[in-house]
Amino acid sequence: MRKMLKKLLAIDKRLLIFIGLFAGIVLSVVTVKTFAYTDSPEFCQSCHIMTSAHDTFADSTHATLACSDCHLPHDTLANKLVFKAKSGLGHVYYNTLGAEKIPNVLIATEGSTDAINQNCIDCHESTLDNVSHDAKDSCSSCHQAIPHGNGFKTEDYFKPPKSGELLENKGGTMNNG
Amino acid sequence: SSSDATTAAEDAKTGLSKDEISNEAFKDLFPLQYDSYQKNAEDTKDTKYSGSVKRSKFDPDKEPYLPVLFNGYGFATDYNEDRGHIYANEDIRTTARITDKSIGSCLTCKSTAVPHMIEEMGDDYWGSSFNDVIWPKAESMGHSPIGCSDCHDPETMDLRITRPSFTKGMEAQGIDTSKATKNDMRNYVCAQCHVEYHFAAENSEVTFPWENGFKPEDMYQYYETTAKENGFKQDFIHNVSGTPIVKAQHPDFETHIEGPHGQAGVTCADCHMPYERVDGKKKISSHWWQSPLKTMDQSCATCHSDRELEDLEKRVAEIQDTHMEGLHKAEDISISSHYYVNKMITSGVSEEKIKEAQEHIRKGQWFWDIVAAESGAGFHNPQGGMKALRVSSDESNKAIQIATEELVKKGVNIEELKEEIEKVKKAVSEEKDNAKKKVHATNSYFPAQQPPPK
């Protein structure tokens, strides 16, 4: 992410507009409503690249949660905001200026995996306390499919194809994750 | 997913003719996939065991003894590493395996004109002269090498099966391909071509030996029963041992489907056509078919995001190294078995014993060849590949044991025989001209055993 920022700073004047735009978003968190909105599945999904992450999450056991319940640190509000601004900056940068650099397969960064893991622990503390239940580096080493993992092959794949669907999707709206 | 979309999709049409067979006709409608397809021409890198460089399989770091093992067949003359779909027509035109005796069936998996030719010519297609009839006809039809229309319906872009051999092969196993799921189709379009086949004795039709199943032993059983009953006994008579041999060809589908990925519902397209982001942000299925080891971040990471890709790559290498070591051992025992039986023939051992040994050679060769001909260097099914090699060695060894008993009875010196085998192998491997290697497989000590051509 740091490398990303460096690159960002090295680019051009559009940067200024960009930062202004993003600062706007961050500042608007003073209203609790916006803050809540930018935490919600609907907001994250508004980026079309998040569709598959959203869809797989939506029929998981964790569907009632907000993305940020897992993806942002919750230890202090300040920490949450900084993290959110940083990764938000990354996401918005990719979707506006750096589209050709978006990786083919989204994989959680090390920083975000750590935050996610701490969130699992925080929620599940009560059932974890009598057993170490921490044999591996992360909960995901065993709970591989929580909450996105069942998504690569949706049920759709195991039904007969729908005629014309490839044509409709020729520009590549399928599996955006 | 929404039902509105479904209705919309059903009406969608490309505007192309249902008989379109030229890739270029698809270019403007699907520029992203078309461009991706064009990359098949650029990809020219080797991987440890595969890759896309057109070079001889007889190279010292590949399989230098194939000219012995296939002696008496075209595969001992010219056999290359396969490469991109876009080269299919070029490669079939230049291979020395195509002669004036070659037939239409050889074009079956190379050109978009084939389905129409079959429709037009019926069963006459298969046996017609490749050089005189089939190739000129394909050219005049404006065909492409393996192209859009081979896998897609030009009107709707639905995936489809265009080679009747596949439908018949599956039917023989009781599988109705018209009921295929979307997931199935991502295997099936490839399984039209990346499979073991033979030419039916009756009409030279491309035929898949799947009646009893997809495992090497199932297909062997087919060749020992149904195929023989229908008049197909061998692809060639081995020039060293006189054995009737069934040559195995690219059973990628059969191997994959019985392996850990196939059994878990993973398909060819998942690894070989991963989604990729092109043109800024759009996502398409890659149409650049190649070794997935070159694109592990797309091909593997989608499913194995919990593992370090470097570790995973090391793991693949381990699987492949173990596999290739076993393959070379099994080939070596197979080579010996051919020469032991050659010696039986020249030492006047009874027909009956020779036949018995040849049965084992035939089986032994099938079980290593079905693994050598497969393209994943063992990755598509690690345990299954190793099992085939175990069976292969056992069979070749049985032939050697029968031969040893009979040869010693005839007073043959086994030490000398072994030395002569080593000499032949040396001569073959020292020959620099790949096309001439086969010549050194026989000599005055081991005279050729192939019956003169009819």
Next chain:
Amino acid sequence: SSSDATTAAEDAKTGLSKDEISNEAFKDLFPLQYDSYQKNAEDTKDTKYSGSVKRSKFDPDKEPYLPVLFNGYGFATDYNEDRGHIYANEDIRTTARITDKSIGSCLTCKSTAVPHMIEEMGDDYWGSSFNDVIWPKAESMGHSPIGCSDCHDPETMDLRITRPSFTKGMEAQGIDTSKATKNDMRNYVCAQCHVEYHFAAENSEVTFPWENGFKPEDMYQYYETTAKENGFKQDFIHNVSGTPIVKAQHPDFETHIEGPHGQAGVTCADCHMPYERVDGKKKISSHWWQSPLKTMDQSCATCHSDRELEDLEKRVAEIQDTHMEGLHKAEDISISSHYYVNKMITSGVSEEKIKEAQEHIRKGQWFWDIVAAESGAGFHNPQGGMKALRVSSDESNKAIQIATEELVKKGVNIEELKEEIEKVKKAVSEEKDNAKKKVHATNSYFPAQQPPPK
């Protein structure tokens, strides 16, 4: 993860003595784990290839020819399916493999008293009389069968290594076990016992052959070099072929660590001690070690939640069936090789040729036994197991080829030899009394070859 918790953990103490070796002492502190441990006594179901019923490995549906293959060794007399840890002491007391000549080393993996005895007796522990010294001493110390203190530090409950053989074995490979991660420890506590071992020639110490690696070929190389240099040549002389044989034992760790799960960082405890909810709400690590096929929803489903458990179970069965079929074929060829060499001996073939054939028998037997002795029926490493069986068959076949050549030269009738082998196998399999099967392995045609006991 939080540093407060760490400090707290460091201060936490059970209040138990650091020398506690009785399971019962842990009962009140850890009732859930203790209860779970007690279930090891209840589990008495078979699975297709394993399970927890104490019955003979010689039963017709298991390995009826082991009395031939281990002829001349205790394993030809009495060898049972293993069962729960709680039975370890009972089973070592009742096995006929324990005789008045048995030594302390045999208790090493059965009793919680062992670490203290080693501390107290030093190297004298290993070679002391099992019946006269070691067992009575363990009883008087109030030991338990494989218990809490074998894997846990009684004061802190930290996982720990209690068997010095493991630490030394890892050191020989340059691995410092004091740097183990938490994940490593979930393999290591099991790897103290579920591994291949032999008794060092010098002092009978339990020794692990890991210097060159964990693969069957690595361990074999160790037995052919370092072990021999240190004076260890064999576990026994085979009574049929006179071959010096190295017996393989339960290499579960070695097999697993080289397999697909081990290489992916999965540990024994992940499958054999899955987290389970007991007592209404609390979660513990299961201490009921058994076949994970009985608890697939805990043992497998968490990681493989994207797959149907039924499909996964079928897949395991396929892997195991393929494996066991190969094992039985390799054993069969090994049996033949022993008898061929027996015939060489009685036919006056040269010492040199006999020795050459015996070398191949030794290697052939090692490579199937290392697979037969492993407990997963192939699941712990499918490709690796199949490779070992391939190598095994090749070696046994080489012995047979050498024998065939020499025997025919001596005028021996090979057909007759084969018939006599079939007769022996029939006699062994028809004998109903498992303990007497071994008697039929030799007869007047195939006289016993073991040197008389010293």
